[in-house]
Amino acid sequence: MSEPYLECVGCGHDYSMSVVNTRCRMCDEPLEVKFDLGSVPRNWFQTQRAGFFGRRYAPFYSYLKANPALCLGEGQTSLLRSVFATQKVALKELFFKNETQNPTWTFKDRGTACSVQNAFGLGYKRLGTLSSGNMGASVAAYGSRAGMATFIMLKDNVPREKIEALAIYGAKAFKVYGDYRQLYQKLLEIAKDHHIYFSLSDDPLRVEGYKSLAFELFEQMEGRLPDYFVVPLGSGGLCRGILKGFEELRDTGIIAETPKFIGVQAEGNSPTVDAFEKGRDRIEQFQNSLTLDHVLENPYPPSGNQVLRKLRTNNGILLKVNNEAILDAMLLMSREGIFAQPASATSLAGLIQAVKRKLIPADSRVVVVVTGSGLKYPPVLKEFNFLPVSVELDQLPQALAATMQ
């Protein structure tokens, strides 16, 4: 045989490859593709790369004695070239780095992977974090895998769905009523008393995990780095980590300069952007924080001051967007095939604003980090009022035809 064809799995009858939407006309069984296996080289495979710490960027983690059994397959996420958004955002080149493909479906896993290696190496048997949900799920997953007792502290407004989705891993969840900033301080005391390793947003090892995003991007873009790199700003750890990665590439002479960064916050919680706009060196605690999915809701980001310093040196841009712009960006990304949580769409919303305000040139090459899956907090989908067409089977052809007019 030389031409590919379709063959019935039941009676073996042949069909052309151009036949679609059909089962076998002889016996009503499914068809399958047949083609010439002679074209397959016998040596098409080769040894597969190892996990996170066995990848090509492993030299940037040489100080860690990594135990691969603690990994969950973090990193190696897709970089997608935008199909439609390039027109709609009016940019020369736009890419999405899809961090929703991590083991707990957010970028947090890169950081947790490094934190847990460190905690394990130092002999800790207890792991903890303070989270609005995503980091909690990540720490719960890695903690369980490492056989550690795991404790997740949550703000009092964290919804039930998010708590259940981290409790399943076996972590103990605490819903704490009180001031977020004081809670952060309290945890550092508790850590000492109970010998718990808290993988908080500014754990230096967590930030180390995030730097792998820079290395992967460099590989995936084959050395041609973007002009701008857009990140949502929560605690600030992600921005710090990626920038550190680019700086290490620069400091080893692999690249000449780092991309510029655009950091974006939601209007419902914008302490870092506000300090930047006011020309301040230090952030102030934000009052009455409220964001669409509670993800970017830290009112006093632990790495906020450092982000201010770094983005000034970087000639970076800091801006904030409203909920309408975030929901619009969610829809725009979904049309590309990427269903992101509102916190992630915040970065695209910021980029759109930056282009409109001509803060960046239209011929820029831009990468937007998509930080987490849209499945993380489905209640937000109610905002769109999606409704299916409900129809009896015999009315389906007419109902379908009606939507095509």
Next chain:
Amino acid sequence: MSEPYLECVGCGHDYSMSVVNTRCRMCDEPLEVKFDLGSVPRNWFQTQRAGFFGRRYAPFYSYLKANPALCLGEGQTSLLRSVFATQKVALKELFFKNETQNPTWTFKDRGTACSVQNAFGLGYKRLGTLSSGNMGASVAAYGSRAGMATFIMLKDNVPREKIEALAIYGAKAFKVYGDYRQLYQKLLEIAKDHHIYFSLSDDPLRVEGYKSLAFELFEQMEGRLPDYFVVPLGSGGLCRGILKGFEELRDTGIIAETPKFIGVQAEGNSPTVDAFEKGRDRIEQFQNSLTLDHVLENPYPPSGNQVLRKLRTNNGILLKVNNEAILDAMLLMSREGIFAQPASATSLAGLIQAVKRKLIPADSRVVVVVTGSGLKYPPVLKEFNFLPVSVELDQLPQALAATMQ
């Protein structure tokens, strides 16, 4: 510098790497890792592999003229060696292939990627499917990315969350009241009238997509294939696809024989297993199908007869499990760091039963496919009655200590 250390990002004060849970004691800013960049080779990177159809197994898709712009980064999912389950399941070696890392967080994306390439190549401008939710989301995502009008037909009991999570991509959703089997037939007529490419479960190109799982597994296990491969059985397309992949490896002389397959259904919908147990050649429509997350609920699986034939030739095993066993398996996998939907945990539940009943030897090497993310249908988590500890900040230390006793 030679030894790694921590440095304050604010004032530059140095700390030992063994210091954890601490910000700078001088200025209360975060710390970051410093290490000798001289150890990084200048040429650590190299050109990155391309997408799905540009990978090392591309020769097995030589008959498709693939357009990389239609891909969403499907495949290349993690293979994780079980840490605890090996003891608890009492098996020599157990691995999980984590398909929740696909772009819409289920294995469906591999199949949709191939269907869409085919539809696009044949000039179709309309795409459709019949789904209980997961396949709908996948087709919606790839359809939007390809710029096609996309139509998703759903059973009348599909919950609102699942409809919203596919409507976000821009697909038109139809909730159809009527018999599932008749609906399937109706769609083949509609397809002709409206020139819609229906990427149904037995679309030969969809099955082609699933075969990539066999190739990846072969790469990841460095040629040492498992004795058994465990899959949940819905429509049967996944089982057919993976087995076809192994058969192609065998027929090209790359492997000597295919692994044996264990196909698992839930007691709430077990048409294929029932036909197998009764020694029948053809499946019968299951009455009153009901499964925990509605995923494995097709009462008349389009590839059911072919799965029966194939698994008999393969010396495979077909069995069914109850809801309690599925929920137990969900918890067991979560302790490994993998939060799967009930449909996915069905396969581990089946494996546990197979070991207990001594249907397979205890020294077997086994791979379980984890088909989809636990985030796909959160309402099922209510079954576990997870509750957080609710506590005022100043009571946290006592509450925490209480959970440690």
